[in-house]
Amino acid sequence: MRMEVFLDGRGWLKLDKLIDVFFSNCENCEEIPMFGLLPLLKYLTLDGLNNLQSIGPSFYGGQETRVMFPALERLILSNMPNLTAWAEAEVMPVVETRKCREQVFPRLEDLKIKNCPKLITSPSHFPCLKKLEIDTIESDFPLTKILSSSSPTSLEVLSISRISSLTSLLPHLQGYQKYLRELTIEDCEKLRELPDDLHSFQSLIILRIFECPSLQSISYQSGQKGPPSLRTLEISSCSELSYLPSEMIESIRCLEDLSVTRCNKLVSISIDLGELPCISRLEISYCFELRNLPKGIGRHSKLTKLTIGGFSKSIDFNSFQTVLDDIGQSKSLRNLSLNGWKHCDSLPYQFQHLTSLESLTLFDFGMEALPEWFGGLSSLSSLSLCACYKLRHMPSKEAMQRLKKLQYLIVTCCPLLREMCREENSPDSEWSKISHIRHIGGVGPGF
Template identity: 40%
Template sequence: MHDFVFDLARSVSRSDSAREDHYQSRYLVLNSSGVEAEVNLNDKFTSVSTLDWLESVMPGDILAKFRYLRILRLLSVTSEVLPSSISKLIHLRLLEISYSRIRALPESICKLYNLQTLIILESGDQRIGMELPKGMRNLINLRHLSFFTFDSELQMPKGMGQLTSLQTLQFFNVGKGKGRTIGELGCLKNLRGRLQIRNLELVNGKEGAQQADLLKKPYVDDLGFQWGSGNREDDNDENVLEGLQPHPNLHSLRIRNYNGGRFPKWLMTMAVCKNSMDASSSTRLNKLVKLRLRYCKMCTEVPALGLLPSLQFLELKGLENLKSIGPSFYGSADDYCGLRSSRNSGELSSNLFPALKTLKLVKMPNLIEWLGVEATPTGDGNEGLRVFFPSLEDLNIKMCPKLTTAPSNFPILKKLTIEKMDQLLPVKQICSNATTLNDLWIKGMPELTCVQDVLTKQNLEWLTLEDCPNLIDIQGCGTSLKKLDIINCEKLSELPEDLHQLQALETLNVMQCPNIKSIAIPSGQHGIKFLRELRIVDCSGLKSLPAEMLHSRTSLSRLAVKRCSNFESFPIDLQQTPSLVTLLLSFCPKLTTIPKGLNPLSCLRVLSIGPFPDLRLEAELLSALASSSVRALTIVGWPHSNSLPEQLQYLTAITLLRISKFGSVETLPDWLGNLGSLERLHLIDCEKLRYLPPMAAMRRLTKLRFLSIADCPLLQESCSKSERLKISHIPTILIDDERVDLTQL
């Protein structure tokens, strides 16, 4: 916590904070080792009602001293076991365990009969989930169990249904045997918010699923249904999902690994009927906002969702057997039977997918066609036609390689993402009337040769073309372009002739385009006025950048030329780019000149250079930066480089230094200790490096807080022996990305 914020919080809660002269403290924070805590803990603090224990070990019996606690938060504690003495805290109402090493809760916690809230937060990289105590059913006053894990094999404690006061239960793993079936959820009448139900393959048919009684849980507004990934009988999955009908108040629904061939009626737009009187609004999911159907591999038809009035987000992913998205997706004729009465009551719009803003079609290898619907009368006696996707702004189609056709009516589409599609026609159809499109990303499309084949009426602001091996022409993207990314387009040999006319362009990235030979800027033109970032990476055919391109580019803040094997010259005066913050110029082995005007760059903070074919270039560049404001420096050498450039010692303002690929350097120079501002040091791929600077030099690096050593085998060995004392003062040490405790070396 920032000091100012901490002081403010302390002043606000002064009457309840633990202080040496205040005997009626109600709030105590401990951040010391267990032994120190026991020594310093006075009786006057044992009556606190709120205790935060931070980042330290807890002695086994210390909690027994706080008999009046109502709130206990254990935040990043290093103990692996929660002391059993916690059972003495009979007044405890809230227990939070966040980002700790504790992997299981003791059974003694089940004696906390007054506990109302149990919060367990785990870090994202936690591989072993927390285990809940077997006797949790005894916590009869528990209202909130805020705990989530992705582990579907975790067994729920038996008898969870006895926690009748429970309101928050983020997941329930269905198990085998009495006390672990889905029927336990049926007793939890007060559940609300999010609930994910997993292992549904263990549920016995529709009647078994109905025991969860979801239809009578109006406050559960976010549901997830998940089956295991194994093969099962389709009929059972269909019956189970039919029995899991939720309350109409549902806002979000996720269905994963469902093996049924069709979806239940309750998921459709409305009950299928011949008589509008049969279409009961009480069973419609009219409040559903988000729907995700993932890996429902046996489904051959998507549910009719077109008249859901509130649906804003829809994802269809991994429906491997789906071949066609047709009229039934929007709603059959029977679905319209109650439309007039519904519209009169304000429940439904006459448009199809009236509120849908985002649609994702992902990983459907057999999808061949996506059909629209013919224009149909509104049916209310008024003139006009029913519109579909009137609100769609973001359309994402990925890994649907066989798709050959798509609708062409997207009146306000703004963003289109296409990835791994063999046919160009669907993209043409989508773009044909999408005049509002301003963001286009196409990846993995071999049929794309010219951008103008896709774009006809658009004036884009963002365009990304990636992995298009036959692309040869990118003209026609409009004059409003702000960001242009061209990545791995093998046949592209030139950028647009009118590149200089893209006066709104702020970012230009050209990467992995080996046949681009030059970037043409007509004589007399002064490049791109508002360019902020220019990156040229892995373009082996490019030999130089035109000086006109960066002439008077006062807004340019980032310039990178990397891994361009034939790049020779840099005829640019960086005095024309006074706002430059980052300069990356590396792995260009034929470079013979460096940029001019480095010395006056007062804004330059990040620099990456080398290796250069002529070591004098490196020295010249570093000399030009002697009085610069560079704070982060990466310097790369050749494998035969046997020393670091001496000019480096004069960059005393740098706080981060990366030294990479100096293959013949055995010892770092003692002048490295002159870098008194250095906070982070990275040593990378220096195979002969064995010794750090002398002890005296290392001790002069008083601000050094982080040392990383990677692919330096000899130095790694030395750090466990002769070099150990030299780095003992550095708080954080990583060797090959693993944190090292020097006391264990």
């Protein structure tokens, strides 16, 4: 408890030079040492203390310590299934001009709490916290307490995962609109609403929302804009999400990365990419009720990566054809991943004009052969074919030889093509068409 160890024959050795402590898997430990006494400690991890039920005041070093954890920059609490309480420090009276909370964690910038499901209390003294991650706890009270104690001007990154009681972010983020730069929300099954003032998050650059099945829409009022600095917006596996405000998304002029995946009730993403001059990556996939798609793909000069497909079978035909035409006209695309349907017996002919394409992934198409014009994709260096169960034939050997830059061929779940490539010397073998490619996976004589 004095942060000293006894060395036989040499007396007591102070541990006051320690900078990094990893205190792990001491399953019978019931009380945490007085780490707050270590004047140089920068990094502290408490992990796998299964028997620990509380982190008491002694953790901070006792009242005689004027500044507790004076150098600590990063603190991690993880995998403590019985931890229920994390107590406040017992702070000594100080001069009136000095705030009490500045005596505790005066330099702590990074706090992570993971897999402490029973934790229901936490301290309220984090004056300069920049990054907060909370993952797998039942109560949202620690989140409330920590955010209420931190300075809104300091917190830049907030990650919230698997907080089972969390229903709304509205009360938690009050005051953080001006400086928060990155917000990630994941697997919060009861979360119903996001802040309705997203437009006021002036510094927000990254917004990620994953696996929030109770979230039905993003709150939005007509004429309201999105976060003005947002560059990355990712939404995935929100099974009840049925509405995305296109007007709000189009207002984010610096948006570079937009990804919407596995949102099974989403019907429309009718944004015009012409309103997003900086967009370079777009992914819209596995939204099986989606009937309306973005427009303006072909007119966009900065779009380099596109993943698209897995829509409703009743998708608007004209909308889909427009997208295919737009893709075929693109001069900037370098990476394309397309999810088709099993009844698609041919590749969209529009793709033969994608001479700048470097990487192509085709998933779930029903064609038996790749077209001869495939050999005109002169910049192609990587080709992946996945779940094309009817595919038997590659283009002709002459067409494949024209793909001078093709270095990688990956074939997955294409059983007929694999069979056709297995017999190296068979007159019907497809192997001779592709054997010159340097890196091949999934097909060939060895498979």
